[in-house]
Amino acid sequence: MKLKPEFLPSSWTDLQELLFYDAFNSTIGRIRSPYIYRGLSIFDYELKTSLIRLHGSHKDLEFHLLRNFKKYSHQPDILNNSDWDWLALAQHHGLPTRLLDWTYSPYVALHFATAELDLFHHDGIIWALNYEALKNYLPTNLKRELTKVGSNSFTTEMLNTVYKDIQELSQEETEFVVAFESPSLDARIVNQFAIFTFMSHATSMLDDWLVDKPELYFRIRIPAAMKWEIRDKLDQVNINERVLFPGLDGLSKWLKRHYSPKE
Numbered sequence: 001m002k003l004k005p006e007f008l009p010s011s012w013t014d015l016q017e018l019l020f021y022d023a024f025n026s027t028i029g030r031i032r033s034p035y036i037y038r039g040l041s042i043f044d045y046e047l048k049t050s051l052i053r054l055h056g057s058h059k060d061l062e063f064h065l066l067r068n069f070k071k072y073s074h075q076p077d078i079l080n081n082s083d084w085d086w087l088a089l090a091q092h093h094g095l096p097t098r099l100l101d102w103t104y105s106p107y108v109a110l111h112f113a114t115a116e117l118d119l120f121h122h123d124g125i126i127w128a129l130n131y132e133a134l135k136n137y138l139p140t141n142l143k144r145e146l147t148k149v150g151s152n153s154f155t156t157e158m159l160n161t162v163y164k165d166i167q168e169l170s171q172e173e174t175e176f177v178v179a180f181e182s183p184s185l186d187a188r189i190v191n192q193f194a195i196f197t198f199m200s201h202a203t204s205m206l207d208d209w210l211v212d213k214p215e216l217y218f219r220i221r222i223p224a225a226m227k228w229e230i231r232d233k234l235d236q237v238n239i240n241e242r243v244l245f246p247g248l249d250g251l252s253k254w255l256k257r258h259y260s261p262k263e
Helices: 012-019 057-070 085-094 105-114 135-138 140-149 155-164 187-190 208-212 224-236 249-260
Strands: 035-040 100-105 124-130 177-181 192-201 217-222
Touching: 012 105, 012 217, 035 217, 057 085, 085 155, 085 177, 085 192, 100 105, 105 124, 105 224, 124 135, 135 177, 140 155, 155 177, 155 187, 155 208, 187 224, 192 208
Parallel strands: none
Antiparallel strands: 035 100, 035 124, 100 192, 124 217, 177 192
């Protein structure tokens, strides 16, 4: 499988241009990127969901994982009690789901591509996905919902209007990708400027779906030789675990990495 397009920055300055590639909206004359971003520490990592990484029968596993998560984790903060709210909460707390985490911020994605010091000898990657153009591949019922509210992404309430649960959505014959924002469950989701995607089928891989759709994405290879410079500059502008993972755990992760020697 050969994916493209791919950009390779030669310097920090070059990288800044690439992070905001195609971000100018000529209609309003302002920077309003149509892309969402996902950073990974190793260039060859696939866009593989935690559910797929679990192996097994994904459709059955998804149903039982979510069913038991609901049963054992009574949560008053699930406002609408829909599958979409539960999926967002479950993903947030590490349950294997069909969701992929993205961010509106290219710098947050750059953090995740350079956060693991033990992987600094590998090139990293930032995926940029044109979430506004995803609607061109949606079925009519979902397109209609987006048009009705004038949005490019869904809320959990909007999804629940179209599909009562994840099983109903999975009956769709075609493959498509949905981008949605979860409720602001805590400061972590807010600070990470988070947005999720999921595919209509639990077994589908976004990499495979994108192969013949180069207009929907681009990728930035993060050279291993640039990772220390990028990491130190991100820390300097306060893009780090202390901010992105508020609380003592995030603070400890930031301090451990910040004071680790380069060699």
